[in-house]
Amino acid sequence: MSDCIFCKILAGEIPSYKLYEDENTFAFLDAFPGTRGHSLVIPKTHYQDLFDTPEDVYSQLISTAKKVANALKKAFQFDGMNLFQTTGKAAGQTVYHIHVHLFPRWMGDQALGGWKPIQPSKKEFEKTRDLISANI
């Protein structure tokens, strides 16, 4: 896509701190890191989000994410890592070229907020399970 910032990075039109690439994926440092080493993995083909990305491409993303995560761990010896992918504005997606975040964590860094549990009733849990199961 011509106006996609990640496609422009892949085309070399915008510089990035490249970490790794293979035939299908590309990994680089997030330009606005939440912690040291915060990195992104993207497919070389443009897909918007979780829902339009084919399963094989998603698998390639996760495979590369694992490889880069191992390197990050060796480099920084952090205490933990969040691996996440946002789909849609409500989830915090800002670049609509699917990407997986590798987010190193250190004890007490407070770099990401937690969530407040919604505390569903037993009946609500069952209804939620049934709705999802019926659609798999």
Ligand SMILES: [Zn+2]
């Ligand atoms: Zn793109």
